[in-house]
Amino acid sequence: MKTTQYLTNIVQELSQTAELISDLETEKLVNQILASEKVFVAGAGRSGFMAKSLVMRMMHMGLEAYAVGETVTANLEKDDLLIIGSGSGETKTLGAIAEKAKSLGGIVAAVTISPQSTIGELADITIELPGVTKDQSEGDYKTIQPMGSLFEQTSLLFYDALILRCMEKKGLDSHKMYGKHANLE
Numbered sequence: 001m002k003t004t005q006y007l008t009n010i011v012q013e014l015s016q017t018a019e020l021i022s023d024l025e026t027e028k029l030v031n032q033i034l035a036s037e038k039v040f041v042a043g044a045g046r047s048g049f050m051a052k053s054l055v056m057r058m059m060h061m062g063l064e065a066y067a068v069g070e071t072v073t074a075n076l077e078k079d080d081l082l083i084i085g086s087g088s089g090e091t092k093t094l095g096a097i098a099e100k101a102k103s104l105g106g107i108v109a110a111v112t113i114s115p116q117s118t119i120g121e122l123a124d125i126t127i128e129l130p131g132v133t134k135d136q137s138e139g140d141y142k143t144i145q146p147m148g149s150l151f152e153q154t155s156l157l158f159y160d161a162l163i164l165r166c167m168e169k170k171g172l173d174s175h176k177m178y179g180k181h182a183n184l185e
Helices: 003-015 023-035 045-060 092-103 118-122 149-170 174-178
Strands: 039-043 065-067 081-085 107-112 125-128
Touching (some): 023 081, 023 125, 045 065, 092 118
Parallel strands (some): 081 107
8 A cells, every 4th residue: 555545544533533632622622721820741751742732732722731741830839730731541650640730739631542540530620532541452433543542633633723723712823923923043
């Protein structure tokens, strides 16, 4: 098969994911993002890269947002929001971060394939995304892609959709956000 045919298949898979995501839970997350003094985002591996893209866009919107584990990350305080992206919902380091956030009075949101997972059960808001975890050969959702690729790609697109909804609610457009873009490049 040609590379472009694989790309076509991947895009077709992604086009089917949106209808499987809860609008109700998503709107809860949007409202919590906008209501929180600080927003923290965490993920491991490729899911972590997707999470960092969300932090960047929140910063562009003028929100106080941080990637957990960076040297410039602030302290989480009561009622701050922690968003964890984890396909399995069982990544031990992320579970410990979720527990710590809860113990500090934080609000935890999980973006996961597995809402019944350890992290999903700890979360106050749970967004279920379609996909298979990296250690599953099969799951409820079928994909041609290896490991957690579909979850990671859907996460990136979901995070961009969250940003668009937040922008709408805050009355922002790309031009206004560009004023917060890095300028030392």
